Amino acid sequence: MIYLIGILCGLLNGLFASGAGQVLVVYLIFCMKKETHLVRAVSVAVLATSSIFAIIGYSSFVDFDIKKVIVLSVIAAISGFVGAKLMKKIPANVLNITSGVLIILLTGYKMFFGGN
């Protein structure tokens, strides 16, 4: 089952470029009863790998502005470190509720205001 969820998660990330990690996280935390912090760390690592492939899929749609890529990359490096450090300190339930709210907000926005 875990391998199937892995494939599904990669598939969703390749198709939609966001939200796929949540499927993985919800399965592992609430169905397999794994520890929230350890699972979210795994999801970040796995999704980052998956995103390398997803970029290849998306690069044919978009002309990247190299200046923006560089600025965003630097910020990403810093905020990645900060986020990982912060995550350890936040209680599991707070993390899980926040991510639930965020996913509903994004889905609602996508549904009503179009886009992909």
Add this chain to the structure above:
Amino acid sequence: MENWILLVVIALFSGTIAGMGIGGGSIFILLTTIFSIFEHKEAQSYNLIMFVIVGIFATISNFKNKNIDKNLLKKLIIPVVLGSIIGIILVKRIDEKILKYIFYGFMLLVGFYEIISSLKNIKKEKLNTERSD
């Protein structure tokens, strides 16, 4: 220039949330499209690039702090890569509209499930601490 400042602020905020593994990518796409910094597909692409880098640095930090389940990671990495490759092949061939609505339904379900389960956990924990008092 204004756009740049906004973009940096959004990137810092969503990058941190992404590093925590609670859906920073979603916020990045949401905010950059709301403030019309990017088109939707553009936002998704930049988000992917950002997330790769956020992921690398967050994972280094998590490994250092032993805050990661290594066994799970080993089990998942190959299936996820496989799924991603299938995903990028499919993304150009599948009818977007149908797929889109399946995805929306799925995501809403996941979100609500997450919130309800967490609230139940909080309630349970409260009961347990009251009992132990």
